[in-house]
Amino acid sequence: MTSPYDPQNNPGATPGQPFPGQPVPGQYGAAGPEPDNNLVWAILSTVLCCxxxxxxxxxxxxxxxxxxxxxxxxxxxxxxxxxxxxxxxGAIAGVIVLVILVILNVALGLAASSSGY
Known part of the structure; x- marks a missing residue:
């Protein structure tokens, strides 16, 4: 018995087109839904961090x-x-830079207050 999805048995099939019932990439099927592109996190990382x-x-x-x-x-x-x-x-780098800046500001503030200026 031959499969109805065999191109030789399906003369009405258009070349390059999927057979009926076959999953098409980009649609729900064997591949599942489109992955989350994480665009929101990318934008937040760009604007707020690094x-x-x-x-x-x-x-x-x-x-x-x-x-x-x-x-x-x-x-x-x-x-x-x-x-x-x-x-x-990017978020981790932004936090690290922020921590370093806070430490430097505190250190410079202490140095300035102890020197009498």
Whole structure:
């Protein structure tokens, strides 16, 4: 018995088009829903924390939908993971810089108050 999804048994099939019932990348199916692009976190990381890493996160997050629409499921998932990773790194870098600035301000404030100025 042959499958109705076999192109040789389905003369009405359009070349390059999926057979009925086959999952199409970019739609719900075997690939699942489109991954979260983490754009909100990328923007927050850019504005509030670390500009360079945030920009990379925004670029990665905007490529998720493009890759998904092209059918590159693995590429879209990788771009989503990278966007999240860069947004987290940007937030961590921003916190570290903030802590260093606070320590320097406290140290300079103590030095100025002890010198009599």
């Amino acid at each position: 500009l360079p890493l945030g920009i990379v996160a925004i670029i990665k997050s905007t490529s998720v939908s493009k890759l998904w629409a092209q059918g590159d499921v693995a590429g879209a998932q990788k771009a989503a993971e990278d966007a999240k990773k860069f947004a987290i790194w």
